[in-house]
Structures are given as C-alpha cells and as structure tokens.
Amino acid sequence: MGDLMNEPALDPPPGVVPNFVDTGGSHAIGYGIVIASSIISTVAVLARLVSSAATKRFVLEDYLLVAALGIFAGNQYITYDLTIYPGVWAHQWNIQNNFLPHFLYNVHLGAVFYGPVAMCIKVAILVNWLRIFVPAGQRNTTFWILHTLIWTNIAFYIITTLTEIFRCSPREKIWNPFLEGGSCPVDIEAQNISTSTINFISDTTILAMPHSVIWRLQMSRSRKWGLSFLFVIGIGAWAFGVVRTVYFVQLLKSSDVVYEMSGVAIWTIWEVTTGFLIMGIPAFPRAVKSLPMSESIASLFRSWSRSSQPGGSRAGLPQWQLYKPKSRRRRGLWEISELETQELTSMRSTDGINNSISQVHVELATENGIGPNKLQIV
Structure with a gap:
C-alpha cells in the first residue's frame, strides 16, 4: 500500500515523466482568480448593504446575499488551497496517490458549497425581480413564473x-478511492448533468425575465434600452454557466480529473461572482452617493474640470456671458442610476397574451441635486 500511495495518480502518456514537485499547474492564475473574484463579490454585497442602509430598510435579498457570500468564502478557501498545490491546470499524473484523497475531499466540499450559494443568489435575484416587476397583491403571469x-x-x-453529502456509505468513500467496502448508490454523474441543465434553464429565464417585461412597457425605445442595460450583467452569469457545463461534460469523458476540474472550478467561481454583481451593480450609485465626502469630492472634480478648460477664469467675460439661466436638463439615456425596490413608481404595461394591463413597479432615480424624479407612464 505504501508503494501504491507514492505512485502517480494517473498513468502518464508515453514518453512523459511525472514531476511531483513542479506539477505544471499555474499558481499565479489561481491566486489572481480567487483574490479578484473575492474582492468583486464582497464589494458588490457591500454596495447593496450600504444602499439598503441609506434607505434604512433591509429586505430579504440583503440577508440572502450575506449568507451566500459567507458560504462562497468557504469555497474560495478550498480553491486557494488547491492553487497552492498542485495549481490550476495541473495534470493528474503529476500528483501522487497519497494526495488524491485530499484533492477529492476539496472537490466534494466545493460541490456541497455550490448548492447553497447558487440557491441564495438566485432566490435573491428572483425575489428582487418579484419586488420590482409585480405590484403587491397582483397575481399575473410574471408573478407565477x-x-x-x-x-x-x-x-x-x-x-x-x-x-x-450522503451519496456514499460510509461518507469517506466519496473522497477516498482506496477505501475498501461501502457503496455509493447515487449516480453522481447523472445528478451533475441535471444540475447543469437546471442551471442553464434558470439562468436563461432570469436573464430573459426583466427584458421581456421592460420591452412591453409603454415608453420610448431609448428608455427601454436604458432600463435593459441595467440588467445586461445577467448575460455574464449565463455565459459562465454554459462554459462551466462544457468543462463538466469534458470532465465526464476524461480520466484526467485533476486537470479538467480546474476548468469547472474557475468558471463556477465567475458564474457565482457575476450573480453577486447582478444584485450589486444597481446599488452602486446610491451607495457611492451615501458615502461621507462624496458630494465634496464630486464638487472638487467639477471645479478642476472648469479650471482646466481654456479661459477657465471668468473675470474677463462679458456680463451677458456670465449669466446662464438655470434649466432642468433632460436626462440622458445612460443616466438611469438605480432601480429602487423601496419606493416604486407605478408603470403600466400591456400583456401581449391576454391584452390585460399589469402593474410594473420601477423607479428611475436621477442625480440633479434636487431629489429623485419619479416617472409615471400610463
């Protein structure tokens, strides 16, 4: 058994000599992905929490995101551990059998962490869609979907x-291929295939849902594009989920589990990170605005911009040029700063199936120094 534990975990290709010290895996890529995705996810959740704190109202989505971030931290830890050794994109013949149970145990933990993280993020997004697009008390098609x-x-x-968690008895058989006896009655390959399929369907629906509602609104096309832009980050989560599924299918066909699992892990991380961004990006404008000194910093940049322009000094200008009447500037297409879920203005949309009128709640916030303008379209 001792000799077996020191052998390569997979027979190398002809002419390839296993290297247990320099496994060929990339450490820098793994560190960069773990650190970058952790920072992005944390900032997105903090932006959401600061925005909610500014309105003095925390909702279910906020608590779900905090829970998801905590579980995601556990997944990041085990990914970082495997980045230290053997690194991402390392081949299985460059690790010994005695390391294989540790690797498979971390893979098992990653699979256990993924379910709760995906559930919390997707439920948070869907509850947020419910809060935005379905008025209280209504039971329309969007509500039931x-x-x-x-x-x-x-x-x-x-x-x-x-x-x-319980697919094998005893559980150690999940990550220890050298354990004698026991059984694993759950077809884990079929379960992972079904997980990828469900992910694809739910991600596609989450991506399409807000756009299908927005483009039925009775409003200008430019405003529809502006609102759709706020939800476009969902394309990233959908795309990363598709790539993750492709790598998983390759994993099922390959005997080099260590190498193919790197692709599954990397794209899973980016899929989850994009899920945090879907909830965090709309909260950034309000979060930044509520930070101390934000208005002072904005005023400083405006003063620098004026002083850097040719003829920045206004002393030599004629009196008629010094006076500019204040006018309410028309808001540009990309100045929709946040979809608020606390104070929502009623919009009406026409249902293309039964021609009924359903309420869609959206608030368009502006930054005009006076307060948010609420747009009502009938």
Missing part, C-alpha cells in the same frame, strides 16, 4: 446538496 422559479430552485438545490 417567478414563484415557480423560486420554489423550484429552493427544492432542487436542497435535494442535490443532501444527495452530495
């Missing part, structure tokens, strides 16, 4: 997490 997605995701991720 969102509720179906919410409860389907909750049930699915709870079941798959429990089956991942």
